[in-house]
Structures are given as structure tokens and as C-alpha cells.
Amino acid sequence: MLGVTEKKEIFNFFTTLVEKLSGISYGKGKEYLIESRLNELAISLGYKDIKELYNVCRRRADLKLLNEIVDALTTNETYFFRDRHPFEALKSHIFPELFKKREKEKRIDIWSAACSTGQEPYSIAMLLLEHFSTYLRSYNVFIYATDISKKSIERAKQGLYHQIEINRGLPANYLVKYFKQEGSYWRIDEKVRRMVKFEVLNLLEADLKVRQKFDIIMCRYVLIYFNLDTKKKVFTKVWNRLKPGGYLFLGATEVPPVTLPDMEKKTIGRTICYYKKDQAS
Ligand SMILES: C[S@@+](CC[C@H](N)C(=O)[O-])C[C@H]1O[C@@H](n2cnc3c(N)ncnc32)[C@H](O)[C@@H]1O
Known part of the structure; x- marks a missing residue:
């Protein structure tokens, strides 16, 4: 379990990173969404959780990893003939x-x-x-x-x-x-x-x-x-x-x-x- 301060630090780190890379702006109240999506990504990449992913990113984040993070935080809702x-x-x-x-x-x-x-x-x-x-x-x-x-x-x-x-x-x-x-x-x-x-x-x-x-x-x-x-x-x-x-x-x-x-x-x-x-x- 992440502590409140740790959670805030991780949230700020990833929201700043993603906004810089993609323009996508995550305001307050989206902490849970970010945590759940990045936890899922972390596990799929073989890390323990979002905290390990955060530590890796702070040390050395290559372009591929950055792209995967942005990808995980996009919302891809769409459908055929949307709005008609x-x-x-x-x-x-x-x-x-x-x-x-x-x-x-x-x-x-x-x-x-x-x-x-x-x-x-x-x-x-x-x-x-x-x-x-x-x-x-x-x-x-x-x-x-x-x-x-x-x-x-x-x-x-x-x-x-x-x-x-x-x-x-x-x-x-x-x-x-x-x-x-x-x-x-x-x-x-x-x-x-x-x-x-x-x-x-x-x-x-x-x-x-x-x-x-x-x-x-x-x-x-x-x-x-x-x-x-x-x-x-x-x-x-x-x-x-x-x-x-x-x-x-x-x-x-x-x-x-x-x-x-x-x-x-x-x-x-x-x-x-x-x-x-x-x-x-
Ligand atoms: C909600 S979908 C909309 C899809 C489609 N245009 C529609 O109306 O059904 C938003 C899309 O914008 C993409 N997106 C977000 N930021 C982007 C950026 N900086 N450059 C290109 N695509 C971006 C997301 O990956 C996502 O697939």
C-alpha cells in the first residue's frame, strides 16, 4: 500500500510527464485511474507495481517505456459512426x-x-x-x-x-x-x-x-x-x-x-x- 505523500509524489511525477509528452492533462480526482492503469502496465512489464515503475522512470526511462506510459494513460473510447x-x-x-x-x-x-x-x-x-x-x-x-x-x-x-x-x-x-x-x-x-x-x-x-x-x-x-x-x-x-x-x-x-x-x-x-x-x- 502506498502512503498519502508517496501517492501524491508518484501522481505528480506521472501527470507532469504525460502532459509534457502528449498534452493530456490529468487533474485532481484522477489519482485512482492513473494508479490502476499504471499498476496494470507495471505488472505487464514485469515490475512489482507502480512504485517500481516510478523508480525505474526516475532513473532511466527510455523512449519505448515513455510511449508505453502515455499509451496506458490515453482514453480510446470510440465507435462506428459516432454521433451519426x-x-x-x-x-x-x-x-x-x-x-x-x-x-x-x-x-x-x-x-x-x-x-x-x-x-x-x-x-x-x-x-x-x-x-x-x-x-x-x-x-x-x-x-x-x-x-x-x-x-x-x-x-x-x-x-x-x-x-x-x-x-x-x-x-x-x-x-x-x-x-x-x-x-x-x-x-x-x-x-x-x-x-x-x-x-x-x-x-x-x-x-x-x-x-x-x-x-x-x-x-x-x-x-x-x-x-x-x-x-x-x-x-x-x-x-x-x-x-x-x-x-x-x-x-x-x-x-x-x-x-x-x-x-x-x-x-x-x-x-x-x-x-x-x-x-x-
Ligand atoms: C476518445 S478517443 C476519440 C477517438 C475518435 N476521434 C472518436 O471521436 O471516436 C481520443 C483519442 O485521442 C488520442 N490522443 C490523445 N492525445 C493525443 C495526442 N497528443 N496526439 C494524438 N492522439 C492523441 C488517444 O490516444 C485516443 O485514442
Whole structure:
């Protein structure tokens, strides 16, 4: 059992470390969550408990260990077609508009900027196959999906989902059409899987690591874990990766932490998104 002072010291050490590395800000009241997740990680790595992990980190923490700690402290909650209405807006308004607008380039770029285990980018890929397959024959549609959590990205690449994950949000006709059953798991079809490129990426480094620009950016339910200053910095880095004429989505309960001159709030059906003004508009 850890004493109160020891607990506080360990909590402060790990919260400071994780915030510096990932932006994720753990306020007071999260001590139990941190302790239980890091105890589990410590044991899986062959240490006795969180205290031994703490001592190791203070002496010599290599990059691999630091990444495992960050990974253990991320919250990867997600599901297919989360909130539904952003996907309705993509289908009814945004994709039809973009396919028209990008007629010359014949290219559309999409970024799922904190994709967790892949349900978000795969939902977009399935929506495209289901409703825009004619365009897919002549357009190059690139879906880039990134997350700081290596474990989540590895799972996303596998495209293998448990029945419980399937039950959350995936319409039955999509299950029949785009998945194959493997025991109590379902594997996503290869044609959906190969539409998405997954990579581990820390959004704090988005300006340095992501060079290209996107027509659609999904940056949903990730800024909520950052403090206001980090929210502003990350949002601006992500916004800078949006092409003029492109759309950015936040989570349904989120608002942009900054207002930028080229940003226009748009309501499409039941969803709100942020449009980057282009010269023509
Ligand atoms: C709650 S999930 C949201 C997943 C998905 N966007 C959705 O809306 O369903 C938040 C994700 O943000 C990721 N994350 C947290 N900090 C990050 C950072 N600094 N860079 C990239 N991803 C981060 C976590 O690993 C986690 O998978």
C-alpha cells in the first residue's frame, strides 16, 4: 500500500510527464485511474507495481517505456459512426460538394486526427463505398488516420472488432456488406482496410510531421483531454493542415478554442463543423 505523500509524489511525477509528452492533462480526482492503469502496465512489464515503475522512470526511462506510459494513460473510447450526424452531413452535403469542387485534381484527402482503434476512418471509408462508389473509380480518395496510441493503431490496422464494438453504432447492412465473422470477432473487408493509411502521430508534433493538406479533418474528442493553452496550439496546427474550402469536425460537445479569421462555423443538418474560407467564397 502506498502512503498519502508517496501517492501524491508518484501522481505528480506521472501527470507532469504525460502532459509534457502528449498534452493530456490529468487533474485532481484522477489519482485512482492513473494508479490502476499504471499498476496494470507495471505488472505487464514485469515490475512489482507502480512504485517500481516510478523508480525505474526516475532513473532511466527510455523512449519505448515513455510511449508505453502515455499509451496506458490515453482514453480510446470510440465507435462506428459516432454521433451519426457528422456522417449524415458528409453524405448529404460535404462529399457531393467536394467531389464537384475537386473535379480537376480528382483527389480528396481526409484526416482522422485521433482515430483511436479505427472506427472513425473506417466509417468514412464505408460511407464512401456505400454512397460514392462511382466517384471512387476515377478519384483518388486518401484517408489518413493517426493516433498517439501505438496499441490503438496496431488494432486499427488489424481491422478486427469484437461483437460488442460492432454492436455500437454499426448499421446491420454495413456489417453484412463490409465484415466477415471470425468467432466472436468481425474482420473488416480488405477493400475498406486498404482505403485507410494508419500511423502513430502525436498531435503536439502535427506541424512538424504532417506536411500535406486535407479537405476534411476529423479532430473529435481529443482536445477535451488538453489544457486550454495546448488546445489552442493543437487546434491551430490542425487547422493549418486544412485546405481552403475544407471542413473540420470537432466532437459534438466541443467548440474551437480559438477563432481564426478564415474560419466559418457551418450548421449542416444536425451537425456543426468549421469551414475554411477559400478565396472564391
Ligand atoms: C476518445 S478517443 C476519440 C477517438 C475518435 N476521434 C472518436 O471521436 O471516436 C481520443 C483519442 O485521442 C488520442 N490522443 C490523445 N492525445 C493525443 C495526442 N497528443 N496526439 C494524438 N492522439 C492523441 C488517444 O490516444 C485516443 O485514442
